[in-house]
Amino acid sequence: MNKRTQVIGGLVLLLVAIAITVYMTRWRNASEGPGAGFRKGGGPAVSVHVATARTGNIDVIIDALGTVTARNTALVRTRVAGPIVKINFAEGHEVKAGEVLAEVDPRPYKAALEQAQGQLAHDAALLAISKNDLDRYQTLLKQDSIADQQVADQAGLVQQYEGTVKADKANVETARLNLEFSKITAPIAGRVGLRQVDIGNIVQPADATGIVYITETHPLFVVFAVPTERIAAIDAKWRNGVAIKVEAYDRDGKTLLATGSLNGTDNLVDTTTSTVKLKAIFENKDGALFPNQFVNARLTLETLSGQVLIPSTGVQRGTPGTFVYKVNDDSTVSLQLVRLGATNGDTTAIIDGLSTNDRVVTDGTDKLRDGSRIDIAGDAPSGTPGGKSGRKGGWGGKPGGKATEGKSGSPPNGDAGSHHKRDPAGNAQ
Numbered sequence: 193m194n195k196r197t198q199v200i201g202g203l204v205l206l207l208v209a210i211a212i213t214v215y216m217t218r219w220r221n222a223s224e225g226p227g228a229g230f231r232k233g234g235g236p237a238v239s240v241h242v243a244t245a246r247t248g249n250i251d252v253i254i255d256a257l258g259t260v261t262a263r264n265t266a267l268v269r270t271r272v273a274g275p276i277v278k279i280n281f282a283e284g285h286e287v288k289a290g291e292v293l294a295e296v297d298p299r300p301y302k303a304a305l306e307q308a309q310g311q312l313a314h315d316a317a318l319l320a321i322s323k324n325d326l327d328r329y330q331t332l333l334k335q336d337s338i339a340d341q342q343v344a345d346q347a348g349l350v351q352q353y354e355g356t357v358k359a360d361k362a363n364v365e366t367a368r369l370n371l372e373f374s375k376i377t378a379p380i381a382g383r384v385g386l387r388q389v390d391i392g393n394i395v396q397p398a399d400a401t402g403i404v405y406i407t408e409t410h411p412l413f414v415v416f417a418v419p420t421e422r423i424a425a426i427d428a429k430w431r432n433g434v435a436i437k438v439e440a441y442d443r444d445g446k447t448l449l450a451t452g453s454l455n456g457t458d459n460l461v462d463t464t465t466s467t468v469k470l471k472a473i474f475e476n477k478d479g480a481l482f483p484n485q486f487v488n489a490r491l492t493l494e495t496l497s498g499q500v501l502i503p504s505t506g507v508q509r510g511t512p513g514t515f516v517y518k519v520n521d522d523s524t525v526s527l528q529l530v531r532l533g534a535t536n537g538d539t540t541a542i543i544d545g546l547s548t549n550d551r552v553v554t555d556g557t558d559k560l561r562d563g564s565r566i567d568i569a570g571d572a573p574s575g576t577p578g579g580k581s582g583r584k585g586g587w588g589g590k591p592g593g594k595a596t597e598g599k600s601g602s603p604p605n606g607d608a609g610s611h612h613k614r615d616p617a618g619n620a621q
Contacts, residue, residue, distance in 0.1 A: 237565040240556035242519050243506060247548045249497045250541050252534045254426075258416030258440065258472075258489035260481045262407035264380050269402040270395040271373040272296055279391055281384050287406065289381045294403055296395065298374040305367035312360035319353035326350050382408040407483045412476045413455065414440055416489040417467035423457070425493060426470070430454055438472035440481060441488040449480045449487060496534060499541040506552040507532065507540055517560050519551040519568075527562040528552075 278295040281287055326346045332338040378384075385405040389395060395403070418426065429436055436454040441447060452474035461468055472489065474481055481487070506516050507530070518528040530545030546552070553560060560566070 237523070237567040238556055238559045239567045239569055240517075240553045240560070241569050242551045243503050243554045245500050245502045245542065245546050245548055245550045245552065247498055248501050249495055250499050250501060250534050250536075250539060251495050252493045253536075254418050254422055254491045254493055255445075256416040256418055256489045256491070258414040258487050260440075260483055260485040260487060261413045261415055262382070262409065262483040263411055263413060264382065264408040265483075266379045266382075266406045267402040268293060268376060268378065268404050268406060269397060269399065270294075270296060270376055271397055272301065272370050273396045274300065274374065274394065276389055276391050276393050276395060279387065279389075281387070281404070283384060283386050283404075286383050286409075287378045287381065289378055291378045292375045293378055293384070294376045294389070296374040296376065298371055301367065301371040301374050305364065305371050308360065308363040308367040312357065312364050315353060315356045315360050319350065319357050322346065322350045322353050376403055378406055380406055380408055382406040409479065409481075409483065410476055411452075412474050412481045412483065414438065414452070414472045414474060414481070414487060414489055415469055416472070416491075417462065417465065417469050418491070420461050420466045420468060422493070423461075423468045426454070426491070427457055429493075430457065437492040439490045439492075440472075440474060441490060443486055443488065445488045450474045450476055450478075454491065496541065499533060500543075500546055500548055501539050501541055502546065502552055503554050504535055504538055504540045506554045506557075507535075508557060516546065517553040517557055518546070519553065519566065523567075524563055524565050525553060525560055 274296040276294055277297050279293070280295070281291075281293045287293065326343070326349075329338055329343045329346050333340065333343050383406065385407070387404045388401040389403055426436065438452050438454055440449045440452070442449060452472045454470060455473040456471045458469040470491070472491075502516070508515050508517070512527065513529055514532055515527050515529045517525040519525055528545055531543045533541035533543040535541065553566070555569075556566075
């Protein structure tokens, strides 16, 4: 019985050993399969596109969401009461300062002016008569033919009529102004909006809606906010008279709408967002900007020269940090950690980790591991060193492209492909 137990135990141990061997073999094959990466220098070659690092200039810009604001906005109101008899403007059109926009019935104000003028003429005649009487009384007084009291009374009457005539002149001027105000004019030059009244409507100076809004559209302002840590550099340049270029793009960040310059800075920090508001001015001669429109503002802070530049698609992010796949002379790649500088949608400056003429993989990185063999697209499948990218026209366009300040988040034209963000073990980040 004891011998039989020993045999059974031996068989069990043998089966366990066989199971462990099978499991380890399958695990090793799975870990060495194409989905799990390659041992350094092993495995089939991966077809990739590459680009060569170049030296060039790059603009450091700060992106922000901005709002277009009119330089001046005016609500046109009537200054006299009455029915509207004419409307002389077309909605949405440009008007000049002083242009007649609408007219209130002028007849009551013409009549009031004539009445005031008649009263002035009446009182002016009385003043002239009283002055003649005063002259005659003063002559008689010198001849001792009239009492002093009568002369003094006549002098007071002259002063009274002089005051009356002065008041009449003011009434005439008021009536004349009211008649002029019956023609409602544009206080500023700009673009009129939708009218708030129609012909025949009775308007009053106290009406809250007014006649129409006018916004000055040439020039326009764009107000946007920048991070607090950047305001010192911006303010220093602006106060020294350096022209700081600001561009306005559409909401997608792809179409340039207008180019202007920094016009002013706010004097305090918004504590809720830790930002400072800036204001840029745009001539807007072509009318591309519209008041209250949302735009992407791009402020050019400075231009960096002599930078090592690569396509943004070559930059990878994973567990080791920020890295690129650098192409070696033996048609393999090495994982190279880099430190980024300024970047924009298709161009990134490398501060440390690469040199000019180094080649990096820009497409096909999702199948690469440190030491993987590669076939550069467009070359012979042998993987001969020094192959060129199969893409026409190279990368990045002209040197000196615009850039955004390196920070978290994607710029308007940023690179953000999930297949570019894997760690060396092949795990998506």
